[in-house]
């Protein structure tokens with residue numbers, strides 16, 4: 001029987017490439033996105049249903065899951081991919097920015113998972129792949145909200161991996177390093193919240209960090225997002241472990257985290273990310 005995957009944030013980046021990878025492998029794909037009317041390519045592919053889903057809107061999630069299961073009968077894999085990076089000093093974050101980051105990156109994952117779980121329980125089978133980040137392994141300056149949301153998804157995933165064993169539902173996380181998607185045009189905080197006494201510090205740290213994120217130092221570089229889509233497919237179909245990192249930078253950070261003390265790791269990250 002042909003298997004079915006539901007993917008969030010399928011309009012671009014890892015999400016869109018994952019739709020194509022699963023489709024190429026012969027899967028039915030429920031490709032969900034906020035603005036499906038803008039998508040011209042995916043709807044042309046056989047066995048791909050392009051439909052509206054905003055992870056912050058529970059009604060849209062209900063509708064998309066109902067539409068997908070009516071069409072394909074089941075959901076074997078859920079890829080919680082939708083997300084973005086709020087960027088800036090925590091002190092300058094508006095309440096709206098804070099809420100949006102968590103509503104999308106954390107509560108969005110929870111909303112979609114809650115809607116899909118009854119389908120997977122009925123099947124007594126399923127795999128949930130949550131896209132976290134290198135920022136879900138280590139904290140980085142100016143990415144405190146993003147890191148907090150991705151650390152939370154790591155914790156959520158680990159807990160669920162135990163809780164869902166009884167129903168034969170597996171949970172996997174994929175933590176990419178820096179890859180060339182729309183993500184690199186990271187969101188910034190509202191202008192009106194900026195504090196004059198932080199101007200100099202903010203601009204120096206931002207300049208340094210933006211250059212590191214947009215053009216990671218050699219030998220890392222910005223990865224090819226196809227690599228992440230391929231890892232997502234692999235984690236959904238083969239991988240047995242909970243956590244997988246993708247990209248030389250993410251793998252290096254994971255290794256360093258394992259071998260260094262907290263103090264050593266902090267020194268390394270501050271040295272790499274803070275302005276001299």
Ligand SMILES: NC(=O)c1ccc[n+]([C@@H]2O[C@H](COP(=O)([O-])OP(=O)(O)OC[C@H]3O[C@@H](n4cnc5c(N)ncnc54)[C@H](OP(=O)(O)O)[C@@H]3O)[C@@H](O)[C@H]2O)c1
Pocket residue numbers: 008009010011012013014015033034035053054055056081082083084085104108131132133134175176177178179180181182183184
């Ligand atoms: N690229 C990287 O270097 C990198 C590294 C680590 C982790 N990640 C993670 O990878 C995931 C995918 O990002 P990407 O790199 O592929 O970036 P991307 O090209 O910007 O894709 C992000 C996707 O999320 C969608 N999205 C945002 N808010 C949404 C919402 N409320 N409801 C539904 N969809 C929403 C966007 O939809 P719209 O088109 O409607 O905006 C877009 O389809 C994210 O979770 C991100 O945190 C990326």
